[in-house]
Amino acid sequence: MTGFPRARTAAVGAATFGLGECPGYTALEMTARAAHLALDDAGLPLDAVDGLFVALPDDYLGGLAFAEYLGIAPRITDNNRTGGSSFLCHAIHAALALDAGLIDVALIAYGSNQRTASGGLVSALKSSVYEQPHGAMMPVGGYALAAARHMHDHGTTREDLAQVALSARAWANLNPEAFRRGPMSLDEVLGARMISSPLTARDCCLVTDGAAAVVMTRADRARDTRAPVPLLGGAQTVTHKEIAAMPDLTVTGAARTGPEAMGQAGITPRDVDCLQLYDAFTINTILFLEDLGFCAKGEGGGFVSSGAIAPGGSLPVNTNGGGLSCCHPGMYGLFTMVESIRQLRGEAGERQLEAPEIAVSHGNGGVLSSQATLVFGTSATV
Numbered sequence: 001m002t003g004f005p006r007a008r009t010a011a012v013g014a015a016t017f018g019l020g021e022c023p024g025y026t027a028l029e030m031t032a033r034a035a036h037l038a039l040d041d042a043g044l045p046l047d048a049v050d051g052l053f054v055a056l057p058d059d060y061l062g063g064l065a066f067a068e069y070l071g072i073a074p075r076i077t078d079n080n081r082t083g084g085s086s087f088l089c090h091a092i093h094a095a096l097a098l099d100a101g102l103i104d105v106a107l108i109a110y111g112s113n114q115r116t117a118s119g120g121l122v123s124a125l126k127s128s129v130y131e132q133p134h135g136a137m138m139p140v141g142g143y144a145l146a147a148a149r150h151m152h153d154h155g156t157t158r159e160d161l162a163q164v165a166l167s168a169r170a171w172a173n174l175n176p177e178a179f180r181r182g183p184m185s186l187d188e189v190l191g192a193r194m195i196s197s198p199l200t201a202r203d204c205c206l207v208t209d210g211a212a213a214v215v216m217t218r219a220d221r222a223r224d225t226r227a228p229v230p231l232l233g234g235a236q237t238v239t240h241k242e243i244a245a246m247p248d249l250t251v252t253g254a255a256r257t258g259p260e261a262m263g264q265a266g267i268t269p270r271d272v273d274c275l276q277l278y279d280a281f282t283i284n285t286i287l288f289l290e291d292l293g294f295c296a297k298g299e300g301g302g303f304v305s306s307g308a309i310a311p312g313g314s315l316p317v318n319t320n321g322g323g324l325s326c327c328h329p330g331m332y333g334l335f336t337m338v339e340s341i342r343q344l345r346g347e348a349g350e351r352q353l354e355a356p357e358i359a360v361s362h363g364n365g366g367v368l369s370s371q372a373t374l375v376f377g378t379s380a381t382v
Contacts (some may be wrong), residue, residue, distance in 0.1 A: 004092075004264040005099035007230040007382040010222035011091075013042025013215030014341040019327045020179035022209040023116045027058055028069055030111030030211035035070065038213035042225055044105060046070060049215075051103035053078045053090035057112045057330045066109070076103050082238065083365020084278050086110075087334035088372035091216065092234040098218050105221075108337075111211030112329035137196055140204060140281065142243035142367030144196035147283035149249040151198065153298065156286065158198050160301030162189035164282035165202050165324050167310035172321025174311065174351035179208050180325045202324075203282040210329035212338050219382075227345045229376050232358075233264030236372035243367040251291060253371035254362060258292035262360075265375035269293040273356035274343050275315060276336035278364035279322040285309070288362055289317075292373065311351075319343060319351050333363030333372070340376045357381055 015037035018030050025033075031054065039046060052074040056062030063079035078093055080086060087108055094106035136142070150156045166189065172178035184202070192200035222228035235257040240246045262268060269292065277292075279285045286300035294315060295303040303309070309317035318324075320339045323332040340359035342348045358381060361374045 004233055005095055006232050006264055006266070007377070008219050009095040009098045009216055010219055010228040010230045011214050011216050011337070011341050011376065012222050012225040012228050013038040013044065014338045015041055015213050016177065016335065016338055017111070017211040019177050019210040020208050021116050022113060025113055027056055027111050027113050028065060030113060030209065031056065031066060031109045031213070032069055034111055034211035034213040035107055035109045038215050039107070042215040044215060046072065048105045049107045050075045051094055051097055051106035052076070053087070053094055053106060053108040055079060055081045055086040055110060055331070057114065082370035082372070084280065084331040084333040085236065085363035085365035085370045085372040086331065087337065088234070088361060088363035088374050089236045091214070091231065091337065091374055092236055092372070094216050095231055095234060098216060104217060106216040107213065108216070108334065109211070109213040110331060110334045112331070113209045114330050115207050115209045139367050140196045140199060143281040143283055144199045145243055146249045146287065146368060147198055147281070150283060150286065153250055154301065156301035158190060159186065160286065160305050161198065161203055161282040162186055163304045164279065164285045165189050167304065168279060168318055168322040168324040170310050171319050171351060172325035175320050175326060176349070178321040178326040179206055180321070199281055199283070205280045205323040205328035205332070206325070208327045208329050210327040210335070212334040214334065214337050214341065229341045229344050230379070230382050231374060232266070232377045232381060233261040233375040234373065235260035235264070236370070238370045240369050241366060246368060250287065250297070252287050252368050254288050254291035254373065257371045257373040258362070261373040261375050265377070267358055267375065272315070272358050272360050274319055274340070274353055274359045275317045275362070276339045276359065277318065277362040278332055278336060279318055279324050280328065280332065280364065282324070284364060285317065287368070292360070292362060316353055319348060319353065336361040336363060337374065344376055344378050
């Protein structure tokens with residue numbers, strides 16, 4: 001049997017821990033806490049885990065360290081690192097391994113204490129010899145370059161970018177876990193300190209602590225769990241590492257992964273009830289809306305300014321507040337998965353959508369370098 005194993009695996013547990021500030025914990029300890037919470041959510045014991053997927057922010061042998069810390073000996077350990085898209089890639093790899101019978105229970109986990117440990121963004125990015133002499137501040141400089149090009153080519157405005165941040169804050173105000181809540185005006189976004197033109201501080205993601213974990217298993221085992229969420233499709237790609245090598249500053253690899261994952265799932269963008277995507281910067285949301293097929297290339301700015309992605313809009317985006325207002329502990333991708341699962345289970349509290357059946361999670365790594373898309377559904381979509 002070839003191709004993606006549509007609905008033959010499912011997420012059966014999801015949890016977060018320590019969002020915002022979590023003093024006194026190491027990244028490894030936070031990851032473990034989230035893992036135990038997700039296993040409790042799934043109703044599965046720790047010793048059931050035989051597939052371990054992790055990418056710790058401060059340990060390139062994190063897969064070994066995490067297995068040792070948990071006291072387990074997994075049959076498969078995946079420490080693949082593609083930046084913030086790592087965990088969506090992990091879900092694809094887990095689905096394939098589960099479907100092949102190589103493992104029975106997969107645990108995908110991440111945690112970072114970057115805010116309380118260092119107070120600054122933790123990044124593994126190193127500028128190339130072609131970029132470093134120009135003094136670009138990375139990664140924000142790369143995203144600013146993409147934003148400036150999009151503005152030049154398509155007439156996107158700073159006000160359009162600001163509307164992404166305002167929509168994220170409106171969702172965060174419905175989420176008690178969100179680190180940044182409260183009113184925020186258009187003038188506040190536009191008048192914030194310029195970080196890398198045209199991106200101000202309010203166009204940039206938060207610097208927080210936080211951990212998350214997701215548990216997956218095969219559909220036959222998932223039926224015995226509390227609230228399984230089938231994985232319908234998944235695709236990933238890498239187009240470059242350095243922003244100087246990006247083939248087109250206004251087109252990301254999501255233009256490939258979105259159609260591929262949705263094709264596997266048997267859906268189109270019109271079928272999607274909510275979209276959880278990696279909004280490290282406001283330009284991300286605009287680029288990914290276009291590339292995933294929710295609007296035409298060049299129309300992303302107008303789409304977000306219409307109110308479409310905000311509460312009450314036609315396409316709820318980042319219903320937890322996203323990386324701009326909920327949390328961003330170095331790598332945000334796993335949190336898109338947790339929010340998709342919570343929405344499809346009806347467990348999102350005040351921000352809960354009305355009976356969603358299809359949720360798309362999209363992860364981004366590097367400087368628009370690595371893209372990964374997952375499609376989750378409910379039992380009604382299988």
